Amino acid sequence: MELIFFYILAGILVTFSILTVTAPNPIRSAVYLISALLSMAGLFFLLEAEFVGAVQVLVYVGGIMVLFLFVIMLVNVREMETQRRASRHWKTAVVLGVVLSSELIFLVVRGADIFSTEGIGSNLIVEAQTRNTESVGSLLYSTYLLPFEIASILLLVAMVGAVVLTMKEK
Amino acid sequence: MIENLIIYFLIPFIKIGAIVLILSGAIAYLTLLERKLIAHIQVRLGPMRVGWHGLLQPIADGLKFVLKEDIVPSKADALIFTLAPMISLIPAFVVFSVVPFGPPGMFEGLLRGILSRFLESASVERIVSNPIASGGFVTDINIAVLFVLSVSSVGILGVILGGWASNSKYPLLGALRSSAQMVSYEVAMGFAIISVLLYAGSLSLVEIVQQQQAGGWWYFFIQPVAFFLLLVCGMAETNRLPFDLPEAETELVGGFHTEYSGFRFSLFFLAEYANMITVSALAVTLFWGGWLPPFPNVPWLGFLGIIPPVAWFLIKVFLILYLFIWVRGTLPRFRFDQLMNYGWKVFLPIALGHVILYAAILAI
Numbered sequence: 001m002e003l004i005f006f007y008i009l010a011g012i013l014v015t016f017s018i019l020t021v022t023a024p025n026p027i028r029s030a031v032y033l034i035s036a037l038l039s040m041a042g043l044f045f046l047l048e049a050e051f052v053g054a055v056q057v058l059v060y061v062g063g064i065m066v067l068f069l070f071v072i073m074l075v076n077v078r079e080m081e082t083q084r085r086a087s088r089h090w091k092t093a094v095v096l097g098v099v100l101s102s103e104l105i106f107l108v109v110r111g112a113d114i115f116s117t118e119g120i121g122s123n124l125i126v127e128a129q130t131r132n133t134e135s136v137g138s139l140l141y142s143t144y145l146l147p148f149e150i151a152s153i154l155l156l157v158a159m160v161g162a163v164v165l166t167m168k169e170k
Numbered sequence: 171m172i173e174n175l176i177i178y179f180l181i182p183f184i185k186i187g188a189i190v191l192i193l194s195g196a197i198a199y200l201t202l203l204e205r206k207l208i209a210h211i212q213v214r215l216g217p218m219r220v221g222w223h224g225l226l227q228p229i230a231d232g233l234k235f236v237l238k239e240d241i242v243p244s245k246a247d248a249l250i251f252t253l254a255p256m257i258s259l260i261p262a263f264v265v266f267s268v269v270p271f272g273p274p275g276m277f278e279g280l281l282r283g284i285l286s287r288f289l290e291s292a293s294v295e296r297i298v299s300n301p302i303a304s305g306g307f308v309t310d311i312n313i314a315v316l317f318v319l320s321v322s323s324v325g326i327l328g329v330i331l332g333g334w335a336s337n338s339k340y341p342l343l344g345a346l347r348s349s350a351q352m353v354s355y356e357v358a359m360g361f362a363i364i365s366v367l368l369y370a371g372s373l374s375l376v377e378i379v380q381q382q383q384a385g386g387w388w389y390f391f392i393q394p395v396a397f398f399l400l401l402v403c404g405m406a407e408t409n410r411l412p413f414d415l416p417e418a419e420t421e422l423v424g425g426f427h428t429e430y431s432g433f434r435f436s437l438f439f440l441a442e443y444a445n446m447i448t449v450s451a452l453a454v455t456l457f458w459g460g461w462l463p464p465f466p467n468v469p470w471l472g473f474l475g476i477i478p479p480v481a482w483f484l485i486k487v488f489l490i491l492y493l494f495i496w497v498r499g500t501l502p503r504f505r506f507d508q509l510m511n512y513g514w515k516v517f518l519p520i521a522l523g524h525v526i527l528y529a530a531i532l533a534i
Contacts (some may be wrong), residue, residue, distance in 0.1 A: 024366075026252065028249075034327065050311065050313050054313050057321070057323070058319055058323065061323065062320060062356070066326055066349055069330050069331070070350075109194075119283055
């Protein structure tokens, strides 16, 4: 049962990810990306990480994609459709593509040997006893306190930076 | 096997079907209620022709919507133009899958009565004792509040895409306004809800109501400020007056759905009213004790228990919807800069301060 759902969701995810990159119209691309993100959330739910799944929808679909659409809508889309995309950066794209896909292939083939999975299992058992949201919260504020605070400060800096950049001289 | 099929497929399907039907009917009559109330506030009669005092008006309206010509503007993006109303409507209905209409075990007697004719008693007991089967809700998940917030944030996309796909300037402006408004007020609304979560210590809507029962007080009496914030932000989220700038007729013709007609327009319309009911149901569950009678633990008020829990829930939802319409008939519309100022400079600081204050009180 779980396997069937996994293959359905994974199929949707892969299809829409490919469509996102190949669609000529940027708004269509954004819609495909939204569908891909939603099926990703479905995969999280399948893994019983319901907190992560819900936050995925809330943050990516409800926040980030809304801002994406906001920006794309104000651009003349019809004009972009006729342009050739990424014509100037194709060399970078090839290098990045080769590096990333070789990384991916390496991980699929050798990943199990390199990363030990022993610690993960025992953690999961502890987390399963408390609920999802609580365990994420308590881990963030105990084990991962420093990275969490660093991330918050980075976000604050980005926010202040954006405000300063858009501020007009008076 | 058959028990699991009944618990996880048959009963949820029946509940979902019932909710969709009842909700559609409720939305239809909510429009009539709105027209009647606004009419009486303005010393008019409102719809009077179709049925007694216009009671059949929603059905006539529905028929009209279905029979009208379905127009797609020639330069519109046809696929997204068709999808947008559905993207708007489906999340509005999906949210109700976690709203508790009644207490757990509400359908115990009914289920036992029906199932005992077909199954042996051991399996009947197994089904009845399962909260998903016998509770007054479709499902109870431990991230229900997050689920409501995230699913309803998907609904915004329908508005944006619909406005853009029409390929016309007024819908585009309306869509920009409404998405900016919804995103801004969602933040303050989230914080208003967080202060309740701090108190309840749970994200499950059923458990939040049970906590209010255990405490003996609705959260409204503990956190009136958060309730007010949720109500105001809810009005802004659902694009209701005084925050209905996305469809400000005097400036924008009709807002994001200007180019929509017939059945597709009615889908947007349904979504808006469904969202109103969602916000009311959420406010009732979080602050007015869901299915609980007022002051559930005071002994001499025990006679209030003769009204069934679902009726209490519906009465409270009706009261909040009434308040929404009342506000619409009373207040003028904000200007867009005022709206943004209120959202970011008034409501957000109040909501943040409120959360910090209650967190501090709880920590002490």
